[in-house]
Amino acid sequence: MTFLTHIREGAIVVLTMDQPQTRNxxxxxxxxxxxVQACDAIRADASVKAVILTGAGRVFSSGGNVKDMQRFFDDALTPDRIREEYRQGIQRIPRALYHLDVPVICAINGPAIGAGLDLACMCDIRIASETATFAESFVRVGIVPGDGGAWLLPRAVGMAKAAEMAFTGDPIDAREALACGLVSRVVAPEALLDTARALAQRIAANxxxxxxxxxxxxxxxxxxxxESLLEMSAGYQAIAHKTADHREAVMAFVEKRAARFG
Structure with a gap:
C-alpha cells in the first residue's frame, strides 16, 4: 500500500502521508x-521550487508504530541489529528530507507525535491547523528519539523548551506551538492547505x-x-551572478517591469 501520494501543481509538489488507518x-x-525516493526525485527535478508535506485524515503522523515495537522483545534481535535497523531505516528520512535543497512547507493537519513531530521539524516552515497537537513523546514508551529529534527539536524551539517536551512527553497545543516558535502560524483546519499553497506559490515565484x-x-x-559560511556564500554568489534568472531580475528592475523567471 502506497504511503505517500504526490500531486504536482505547477512548480509545487504536494506530498501527503496517506495511511490514516495507522495514523500515518x-x-x-x-x-x-x-x-527517500520522493526527495531524490524532487532534488533531480530543477523545475520543482517548493514542496508541501501534510497528512491525510485527522492525524499528521503518530510517529513510530507502537504495536510494531513488540518485535524488539525477540532475543534474536540484538542491540547491534536494532542499531543498524535504525541507521538503515527511519534515520534515512531526516537525511533525505532535512537535506533536501528545495524549500519544504509542513502543513500540520492534526497531532504530530514522536517521530511525527520530528518529521515536521525536518521541514523549513511549519503551519499548523488549530486542531494540531505536538508531543516529543518517546520517553512515554520507554525509548529515546531515534530519528534525530534531539538535534532537530532544540533548533526549532530552543534547548529549554525542547528539554521540557522531551523529558515529560507532554503534548502542547497549536497555540503553545506558535508561542514557542515551533510553527510560524496557526489557521483554521479548512484554511490549512490553501494557506500552505499560497505561501508555496510566493516561494515558487522566485x-x-x-x-x-x-x-x-x-x-x-x-x-x-x-568564516566558513562567508566563503561558501561567496562561491554561491559567484554562481548566482551568472544565472539567466539574475540577469532577468536586474533587467526587469532597470526596465521597470515584472521579471519572468524560467
Missing part, C-alpha cells in the same frame, strides 16, 4: 523508502536555482562558523 505511522510500512542555494546556506549556517 512512519514504521512498519514503506514510508522510509517512499520519502528563481529556483537561487532558492536552492539559499536553503543550503541557511542549513549550513546552523552549524558552520561565520
Amino acid at each position: 505511522a512512519l514504521t512498519g510500512n514503506t514510508a522510509v523508502d517512499e520519502f 528563481p529556483g536555482a537561487v532558492m536552492r542555494m539559499t536553503k543550503r546556506l541557511l542549513r549550513e549556517g546552523q552549524q558552520a562558523s561565520l
Whole structure:
C-alpha cells in the first residue's frame, strides 16, 4: 500500500502521508523508502521550487508504530541489529528530507507525535491547523528519539523548551506551538492547505536555482562558523551572478517591469 501520494501543481509538489488507518505511522510500512525516493526525485527535478508535506485524515503522523515495537522483545534481535535497523531505516528520512535543497512547507493537519513531530521539524516552515497537537513523546514508551529529534527539536524551539517536551512527553497545543516558535502560524483546519499553497506559490515565484542555494546556506549556517559560511556564500554568489534568472531580475528592475523567471 502506497504511503505517500504526490500531486504536482505547477512548480509545487504536494506530498501527503496517506495511511490514516495507522495514523500515518512512519514504521512498519514503506514510508522510509517512499520519502527517500520522493526527495531524490524532487532534488533531480530543477523545475520543482517548493514542496508541501501534510497528512491525510485527522492525524499528521503518530510517529513510530507502537504495536510494531513488540518485535524488539525477540532475543534474536540484538542491540547491534536494532542499531543498524535504525541507521538503515527511519534515520534515512531526516537525511533525505532535512537535506533536501528545495524549500519544504509542513502543513500540520492534526497531532504530530514522536517521530511525527520530528518529521515536521525536518521541514523549513511549519503551519499548523488549530486542531494540531505536538508531543516529543518517546520517553512515554520507554525509548529515546531515534530519528534525530534531539538535534532537530532544540533548533526549532530552543534547548529549554525542547528539554521540557522531551523529558515529560507532554503534548502542547497549536497555540503553545506558535508561542514557542515551533510553527510560524496557526489557521483554521479548512484554511490549512490553501494557506500552505499560497505561501508555496510566493516561494515558487522566485528563481529556483537561487532558492536552492539559499536553503543550503541557511542549513549550513546552523552549524558552520561565520568564516566558513562567508566563503561558501561567496562561491554561491559567484554562481548566482551568472544565472539567466539574475540577469532577468536586474533587467526587469532597470526596465521597470515584472521579471519572468524560467
